Amino acid sequence: MSNPSRSFLILVTLLFIVVACQKDEAFIESEIITSDAPRIYPGVAESLWVYFERFEKAGAEQGIEVDLVRARITGVIEDIPSESVAGQCNFYSHSPNHVIIDAEFWSSASDNFKEMIVFHELGHCVLNRDHREGRTDSGFCVSIMRSGEQPCRDAYTAVNKPYYIEELFHPNRVD
Numbered sequence: 001m002s003n004p005s006r007s008f009l010i011l012v013t014l015l016f017i018v019v020a021c022q023k024d025e026a027f028i029e030s031e032i033i034t035s036d037a038p039r040i041y042p043g044v045a046e047s048l049w050v051y052f053e054r055f056e057k058a059g060a061e062q063g064i065e066v067d068l069v070r071a072r073i074t075g076v077i078e079d080i081p082s083e084s085v086a087g088q089c090n091f092y093s094h095s096p097n098h099v100i101i102d103a104e105f106w107s108s109a110s111d112n113f114k115e116m117i118v119f120h121e122l123g124h125c126v127l128n129r130d131h132r133e134g135r136t137d138s139g140f141c142v143s144i145m146r147s148g149e150q151p152c153r154d155a156y157t158a159v160n161k162p163y164y165i166e167e168l169f170h171p172n173r174v175d
């Protein structure tokens with residue numbers, strides 16, 4: 001018969017090993033979950049990827065599943081000759097679902113403004129949204145789907161984003 005205190009020590013050691021293993025697995029798992037590796041969008045200029053991914057996340061938060069890879073959305077940043085046009089995505093054109101963002105706009109725009117323009121274009125091509133004009137009493141655009149041809153002030157800031165994102169994915173839900 002072995003020494004009881006020795007068996008106890010072995011048992012404690014075994015328990016420690018089991019616990020250590022479990023801890024290790026849990027650590028690896030949480031590492032995978034929180035992994036922030038960017039998604040790859042074939043046929044899309046790499047500097048647009050972060051905004052494409054944000055669009056998918058925004059959709060998911062609004063209960064709308066968006067998969068821009070499966071939707072075969074392509075995108076480039078290049079010179080758009082017409083003045084005052086920051087982006088294009090025509091769903092009726094000969095190359096549908098192709099986002100074009102103006103290079104000059106891109107080089108000087110803020111992160112918020114870039115996001116707004118990319119979301120606007122994806123609003124056309126992915127959500128089949130048309131333009132929506134109109135402004136609030138304070139003169140702010142009611143939608144980021146504004147055409148730019150009627151006067152209203154953009155207010156796509158951190159504070160107003162929840163409203164504009166909801167309006168983008170659920171235009172009938174907000175007035």
Ligand SMILES: [Zn+2]
Nearest residue numbers: 120124131147
């Ligand atoms: Zn538009």
